[in-house]
Amino acid sequence: xxxxxxxxxxxxxxxxxxxxGETAPNLQTPKxxxxxHPSWKEAGYLSTITFDREGNVYAIPAPLISMLYNKTEKxxxxxxxxxxxxxxxxxxxxxFYGKPGVTNPFGLLGITYDCLQQTMAxxxxxxxxxxxxxxxxxxxxxxxxxxxDTLRNADVMGLSFALDEKGNKRLYFGKTRTGEIYSMQVxxxxxxxxxxKRKELTLEGYGPRGDDxxxxxxxxxxQMIVSGTAFNYNLQASSEKPETIYTFIWLPxxxxxxxxxxx
Amino acid sequence: MQKPGLIILTMLFGFFLxxxxxxxxxxxxxxxxxSSVYLNEYRKGLMSPPVKDTQxxxxxxxxxxxxxxxxxxxVKLFRExxxxxxxxxxxxxxxxxxxTRYLFDLKTRKPLWNEIFGVYPARPGDIKKGIKALPGTxxxxxxxxxxxxxxxxxxxxxxxxxxxxxxxxxxxQPDIPQSLIQLAEQIAMNAxxxxxxxxxxxxxxxxxxTSTKTxxxxxxxxxxxxxxxxxxxxQGNRALWAIVDLTDNRLVGLRWTNTGEDGAVVTERKLQxxxxxxxxxxxxxxxxxxxxxxxYLLTASxxxxxxxxxxxxxxxxxxxxxxxxxxxxxxxDGFGYSDAVGCPIYSQAAVVATDPPRIADIVEGDxxxxxxxxxxxxxxxxxxxxxxxxSQRNFFYKDGRFRITCASIGRGCGNNGxxxxxxxxxFAGNQQNFYEYASDGWKQWSKEGWxxxxxxxxxDPNGYQYKIQTSPLLSYxxxxxxxxxxxxxxxxxxxxxxxxxxxxxxxxxxxxxxIGPCCNTxxxxxxxxxxxxxxxxxxxxxxxxxxxxxxxxxxxPGSKYCWAETYYEDGVYKIKAYPCFAGPMFVPxx
Numbered sequence: 001x002x003x004x005x006x007x008x009x010x011x012x013x014x015x016x017x018x019x020x021g022e023t024a025p026n027l028q029t030p031k032x033x034x035x036x037h038p039s040w041k042e043a044g045y046l047s048t049i050t051f052d053r054e055g056n057v058y059a060i061p062a063p064l065i066s067m068l069y070n071k072t073e074k075x076x077x078x079x080x081x082x083x084x085x086x087x088x089x090x091x092x093x094x095x096f097y098g099k100p101g102v103t104n105p106f107g108l109l110g111i112t113y114d115c116l117q118q119t120m121a122x123x124x125x126x127x128x129x130x131x132x133x134x135x136x137x138x139x140x141x142x143x144x145x146x147x148x149d150t151l152r153n154a155d156v157m158g159l160s161f162a163l164d165e166k167g168n169k170r171l172y173f174g175k176t177r178t179g180e181i182y183s184m185q186v187x188x189x190x191x192x193x194x195x196x197k198r199k200e201l202t203l204e205g206y207g208p209r210g211d212d213x214x215x216x217x218x219x220x221x222x223q224m225i226v227s228g229t230a231f232n233y234n235l236q237a238s239s240e241k242p243e244t245i246y247t248f249i250w251l252p253x254x255x256x257x258x259x260x261x262x263x
Numbered sequence: 264m265q266k267p268g269l270i271i272l273t274m275l276f277g278f279f280l281x282x283x284x285x286x287x288x289x290x291x292x293x294x295x296x297x298s299s300v301y302l303n304e305y306r307k308g309l310m311s312p313p314v315k316d317t318q319x320x321x322x323x324x325x326x327x328x329x330x331x332x333x334x335x336x337x338v339k340l341f342r343e344x345x346x347x348x349x350x351x352x353x354x355x356x357x358x359x360x361x362x363t364r365y366l367f368d369l370k371t372r373k374p375l376w377n378e379i380f381g382v383y384p385a386r387p388g389d390i391k392k393g394i395k396a397l398p399g400t401x402x403x404x405x406x407x408x409x410x411x412x413x414x415x416x417x418x419x420x421x422x423x424x425x426x427x428x429x430x431x432x433x434x435x436q437p438d439i440p441q442s443l444i445q446l447a448e449q450i451a452m453n454a455x456x457x458x459x460x461x462x463x464x465x466x467x468x469x470x471x472x473t474s475t476k477t478x479x480x481x482x483x484x485x486x487x488x489x490x491x492x493x494x495x496x497x498q499g500n501r502a503l504w505a506i507v508d509l510t511d512n513r514l515v516g517l518r519w520t521n522t523g524e525d526g527a528v529v530t531e532r533k534l535q536x537x538x539x540x541x542x543x544x545x546x547x548x549x550x551x552x553x554x555x556x557x558x559y560l561l562t563a564s565x566x567x568x569x570x571x572x573x574x575x576x577x578x579x580x581x582x583x584x585x586x587x588x589x590x591x592x593x594x595x596d597g598f599g600y601s602d603a604v605g606c607p608i609y610s611q612a613a614v615v616a617t618d619p620p621r622i623a624d625i626v627e628g629d630x631x632x633x634x635x636x637x638x639x640x641x642x643x644x645x646x647x648x649x650x651x652x653x654s655q656r657n658f659f660y661k662d663g664r665f666r667i668t669c670a671s672i673g674r675g676c677g678n679n680g681x682x683x684x685x686x687x688x689x690f691a692g693n694q695q696n697f698y699e700y701a702s703d704g705w706k707q708w709s710k711e712g713w714x715x716x717x718x719x720x721x722x723d724p725n726g727y728q729y730k731i732q733t734s735p736l737l738s739y740x741x742x743x744x745x746x747x748x749x750x751x752x753x754x755x756x757x758x759x760x761x762x763x764x765x766x767x768x769x770x771x772x773x774x775x776x777x778i779g780p781c782c783n784t785x786x787x788x789x790x791x792x793x794x795x796x797x798x799x800x801x802x803x804x805x806x807x808x809x810x811x812x813x814x815x816x817x818x819x820p821g822s823k824y825c826w827a828e829t830y831y832e833d834g835v836y837k838i839k840a841y842p843c844f845a846g847p848m849f850v851p852x853x
Contacts, residue, residue: 007598065601065602065613066600066601066602066603066611066613066776066777067611067776067777068601068780102563102564102611102773102774102776103610104609105611129609130540130545130608130609204528205482205483205528208434208435208485209483209485209530209532210483210485210528210530211483211485211528211530211532211533230485230532230643232536232608233608233609233610234605234606234607234608234609234610234612234615235603235610235611235612235613236612236613236614236615236642236643242643242644
């Protein structure tokens with residue numbers, strides 16, 4: 001599934017060619033077909049995707065280049081593609097704590113799902129401006145679609161659930177105003193453990209640009225893999241959005257993350 | 264570069280934020296003290312004459328580069344440490360075809376500017392699996408390619424005299440040698456901007472590199488993709504970062520930070536964005552010159568807006584701004600973009616201002632006849648394919664004429680693109696009337712409407728198509744672009760819309776979101792939405808004049824238009840622009 005196909009608004013299913021001698025196609029092989037169900041365009045441009053354990057797909061809207069195809073009032077709406085019907089529809093509209101506007105055209109920017117607890121975390125930066133961080137991280141129970149908790153005044157993009165060095169479940173979140181990644185424990189009931197917030201690392205000064213923000217966060221064993229990109233609360237789009245993958249390793253002695261490599 | 268005929272634009276002042284007493288910020292003043300100064304664009308010279316270097320150390324550096332580019336291998340060797348071993352290591356590396364792969368332009372074979380920054384004993388992590396060598400015989404050679412912003416690291420075996428491994432790293436920069444540290448310090452110490460910021464010329468006290476290694480690595484010139492370092496001057500609990508571009512050998516800008524700040528890194532992009540936002544997006548500035556007075560503000564999505572424009576005591580414009588850029592490609596149905604231009608951060612702009620507006624005199628012959636205010640906008644990877652740059656230029660003449668213009672500076676996604684910028688121009692006065700020239704004289708538009716400038720369009724004997732009467736005593740004649748302005752423009756082929764300016768509802772007075780799609784080739788560019796099904800009267804009322812020129816790009820040699828490309832010069836790549844300016848001239852008629 002892709003939300004970044006040129007000339008395709010919304011979400012697309014990309015079929016890659018399977019080369020002779022290979023058991024499966026991969027992202028490096030040419031695209032054979034791009035499929036879009038008619039409903040997949042209706043929300044305008046979309047950004048991050050996540051999946052639940054039933055195979056349903058969740059996506060969040062984010063304007064690209066212009067506001068022509070995204071309605072401001074829908075920028076805090078999570079969309080779901082039903083695993084059985086393939087149809088996309090509004091899944092939940094999260095409350096606005098500030099409205100997107102001319103100085104910040106964005107609402108939702110991050111989404112992730114925890115399969116074990118069926119908790120979804122969604123981050124919105126709606127209403128934030130240069131001097132006021134008004135973003136919210138919503139924790140939702142996927143079964144009931146209810147908001148179980150919120151963290152206010154946090155503008156975030158990359159989100160990921162993972163266990164920390166002590167086995168506690170944390171939500172890791174990349175800030176959009178700085179290159180910092182923070183984390184906070186999430187209880188089994190899907191609520192924040194408020195005094196557990198901590199700074200994990202910063203991307204400041206690293207990579208070819210030096211001012212990257214964490215767009216995606218993934219974990220692989222003791223590694224945190226961060227996709228970093230520029231983000232300045234505008235609709236700037238270049239032909240290729242330069243992105244750098246940073247790999248950090250947890251250093252048990254120092255109790256901190258160390259940069260292993262970036263590419 | 265398109266030269267504007269007889270008009271020579273002379274820079275009045277640099278880009279010091281507070282240098283010109285005529286420019287006064289007057290509202291939305293923040294209490295925040297100015298902590299940064301962004302000096303100039305790295306694309307200087309793009310549409311204005313380049314400045315000649317006079318500092319002896321820069322002249323010497325350029326001479327050195329010039330000489331090295333004439334060598335068979337355009338590489339400055341590292342001679343600072345390591346003696347004969349280091350020289351041998353470099354010779355071994357430079358005799359290997361893979362290590363030297365990027366010394367020359369891959370297509371033209373022209374020499375690129377390269378420098379070996381360091382030669383060190385190889386570290387365990389440098390030695391790839393399977394490489395066997397006698398202890399202490401492996402050396403690491405680090406070379407930087409200024410043109411490609413690329414680092415090449417080679418591991419050589421001094422005993423076998425062979426290169427055992429090499430890797431090329433795009434967008435990476437090695438630690439710089441002592442000679443470049445000194446050059447950066449010299450550039451910073453001799454910059455008048457540094458002296459002004461510190462309050463003294465730092466001749467005795469040397470710049471303090473805040474922890475030499477990290478301070479040098481932790482600044483970036485993200486936009487120019489140049490090699491930049493930041494000599495840092497400590498003053499009490501504050502540090503003055505002087506960002507120095509070692510590819511262009513110049514100071515990029517200055518920024519004060521608190522020395523205790525955790526992880527605060529000053530980079531070119533941050534410096535540019537914050538300076539432009541602080542001084543031009545959040546402040547209305549005023550310019551008063553040659554009888555003209557106006558406010559100007561960089562908007563979130565409508566480009567540079569000029570407002571409250573008056574000539575002498577006569578109010579002329581309420582506002583003029585650039586609402587959208589529509590770019591369509593004829594080869595593919597519906598393919599193109601609607602770009603808003605505006606502030607670099609916290610905006611709806613897709614192509615952003617990275618440099619402050621520029622105000623310059625217009626000189627004809629040896630006389631100053633007026634002034635220009637210009638704002639440029641850039642995509643990050645411009646002039647790479649599918650990236651964009653635009654310019655807005657407003658000209659004001661001593662005789663009361665003025666011209667509102669803009670240009671695409673390429674490069675876009677192909678050579679079959681048409682650019683349609685949308686100007687919104689609101690004249691002052693609420694007893695306005697509008698006329699077009701017809702064979703039998705001036706004919707009034709009694710209702711809102713639109714019209715396309717075509718080959719069959721009729722002009723009065725002096726080339727005017729329209730007349731806007733702003734008061735019983737004053738009218739402005741409108742001359743659309745027909746290639747007569749000597750700025751390279753080939754004619755506007757413009758859609759003109761006339762709408763009533765409703766004082767009780769916002770039809771574009773405030774920042775407009777994108778008002779039209781990319782790819783309509785007819786009059787549906789957005790302003791027609793304000794005409795509606797029942798056009799209103801345009802007699803003796805407030806009016807808005809919308810102007811949408813159409814410029815078709817061209818990449819053919821000799822006729823490049825709305826285009827930009829890189830070219831080779833002195834071992835690095837530079838940018839050449841072919842802007843396509845369009846926009847009408849307004850001439851007062853009393």
